[in-house]
Amino acid sequence: MCNTNSILLVDDHPIVRSALIPLIDVIPDTQIIGQAENGEEGYNKFVSLSPQLIIADIEMPKMNGVEMVKKIKSIAPNTKVIFITSHSDLFTFEEALSLNVDGYIFKENAMKEIRNCIDVVLQNEKFTCEKFKQFIETNQRKIDRIRKNKQLVTQLTKTELEVLGLISKGKSSPQIADQLFKSIKTIENHRYNICKKLEVTGNNQLLTFAVKQRKILAEYLEADKI
Numbered sequence: 001m002c003n004t005n006s007i008l009l010v011d012d013h014p015i016v017r018s019a020l021i022p023l024i025d026v027i028p029d030t031q032i033i034g035q036a037e038n039g040e041e042g043y044n045k046f047v048s049l050s051p052q053l054i055i056a057d058i059e060m061p062k063m064n065g066v067e068m069v070k071k072i073k074s075i076a077p078n079t080k081v082i083f084i085t086s087h088s089d090l091f092t093f094e095e096a097l098s099l100n101v102d103g104y105i106f107k108e109n110a111m112k113e114i115r116n117c118i119d120v121v122l123q124n125e126k127f128t129c130e131k132f133k134q135f136i137e138t139n140q141r142k143i144d145r146i147r148k149n150k151q152l153v154t155q156l157t158k159t160e161l162e163v164l165g166l167i168s169k170g171k172s173s174p175q176i177a178d179q180l181f182k183s184i185k186t187i188e189n190h191r192y193n194i195c196k197k198l199e200v201t202g203n204n205q206l207l208t209f210a211v212k213q214r215k216i217l218a219e220y221l222e223a224d225k226i
Helices: 014-025 039-049 065-075 090-098 107-122 130-138 140-153 158-168 173-180 184-198 203-212 214-223
Strands: 005-010 030-036 053-056 080-085 103-106
Touching: 005 014, 005 039, 014 030, 014 107, 030 039, 039 053, 039 065, 053 065, 053 107, 065 080, 065 090, 080 107, 090 140, 103 107, 103 130, 130 140, 140 184, 140 214, 158 173, 158 184, 158 203, 158 214, 173 184, 184 203, 203 214
Parallel strands: 005 030, 005 053, 053 080, 080 103
Antiparallel strands: none
């Protein structure tokens, strides 16, 4: 008797789940053992059901697909994952790519691609649909810039991250100094060092960087529990 490959389907759109279920059900030796409508529920279902394969949207409420998969991979690194998504914002898109999961499909092509994707992934190979590849190629420079900015931000100390986070909220040096219980001169020194590490010139450019990279800052600030 063949082993059945268990699948957890996580998507906040019931219509998408309803459309995918009959297509997946006819694939030999596979079974959908659970569904979830957001990342938080998806993670909890994973913990209770231990599926071999997760098919998940990237953009979801409560916890997005990227955050969910990171949590799942931290406790079950060998779990197979297919991201099925619409065109997400590029920051979240880059995060999804950085996870190097087993498959990527756009929702607009899902009905045509899902069976082939599952077959390939269950054979321990990677699958990326052509439309997905084209989208990456079209946006490669922007994706590379996001990755470069992330790399630059990782050079900052915890205090520098905190200062930059406050700059992104429009705080002046005196306001930051007051909030962090430091002198204005110390904050100005931090600003100088941050500019140098981020390869930007002047306070206006630093503010522009901080505002544009709020998502990156939020990721690292949360990681450092600031």
